[in-house]
Structure formats: structure tokens, C-alpha cells
Amino acid sequence: YVTLRRSRDFDGDVPPYIPYDVYQLDPAHPFTELLCRKFRSTLWKAYIRSRKETSPDAEPFGFLKVTPNGKELHLHVLPYNYPTLISLLANWSQEQAKTQTKKQSWRRAFDEY
Numbered sequence: 001y002v003t004l005r006r007s008r009d010f011d012g013d014v015p016p017y018i019p020y021d022v023y024q025l026d027p028a029h030p031f032t033e034l035l036c037r038k039f040r041s042t043l044w045k046a047y048i049r050s051r052k053e054t055s056p057d058a059e060p061f062g063f064l065k066v067t068p069n070g071k072e073l074h075l076h077v078l079p080y081n082y083p084t085l086i087s088l089l090a091n092w093s094q095e096q097a098k099t100q101t102k103k104q105s106w107r108r109a110f111d112e113y
Contacts, residue, residue, distance in 0.1 A: 001049035004064060010071070012043050012065050012076070015086060020078040032073045040066045046075065059084070084113050 014020055025032050035044075044064040059081035066073055079085050088110050 002031055002048045002082065003047045004044040005047065007043045007045045007063060010043065010045065010063070010083060010086065012063060014076070014082075015090070016049045017089060018078060018086060020082075023077070025064075025073045025075060026073060035064065035073050036066050036070055038069045042066075081113065088113060 009054060020052060027036075029032070034040075045060040046062045046064060047060055048058055060078075060083065061080050062077040062082075064075055088106070091106065
């Protein structure tokens with residue numbers, strides 16, 4: 001299952017160094033029509049729902065966004081847990097000038113990702 005949640009911390013601007021695919025969803029589907037008509041400015045993060053009912057949703061893998069003209073709904077598929085990856089890569093250049101200890105902490109964070 002895919003679940004959606006409104007995003008309050010991501011505006012949909014993907015840095016150029018992050019690969020992603022974009023898919024247009026069926027414009028005739030009632031879900032697409034609803035989002036295009038009532039939620040034009042809302043970005044929805046997409047999650048894969050766990051098969052275990054007690055387990056919370058995992059990290060996001062993409063987002064849904066209505067096009068500026070309000071007529072199409074696109075699914076943007078990014079690397080799993082893209083908010084963390086974007087943050088890690090943005091900090092990479094800053095870490096290059098720091099001490100070996102700081103580089104090791106960045107490496108541990110990247111390995112945990």
C-alpha cells in the first residue's frame with residue numbers, strides 16, 4: 001500500500017544532483033480530479049505502508065504534486081528517504097574542510113542512511 005501525508009517541510013524543489021522520475025497519473029481518475037481541484041498547492045509525501053499493522057510507515061520515497069496549471073497530477077519518485085539523502089549530500093562539501101573526526105561522523109550518518 002502507498003500512503004500519503006501532507007508535507008509541511010518540503011516544497012518539491014529537488015536539487016539537480018538527486019535523480020528522480022516523474023509519472024503523470026490518470027487524469028480521469030476521481031482521486032486525481034479531487035487533488036487537482038481542491039488541493040492545487042498541497043504537496044503530498046508518498047510512503048510504502050508496512051505489511052505489519054503495528055509498524056509505522058517507513059520513510060518517503062516520493063511525492064505527489066499538482067502541476068502549476070492545475071490540470072495534471074504527477075508522482076515524483078526519488079531515492080528512498082530522500083529528505084535524509086538531500087541533507088547528507090548538502091552537508092558533504094561542508095564536511096570536506098573539517099577534521100577527520102567530523103568526516104567520520106558524516107560517514108557514519110551516511111552508512112546509517
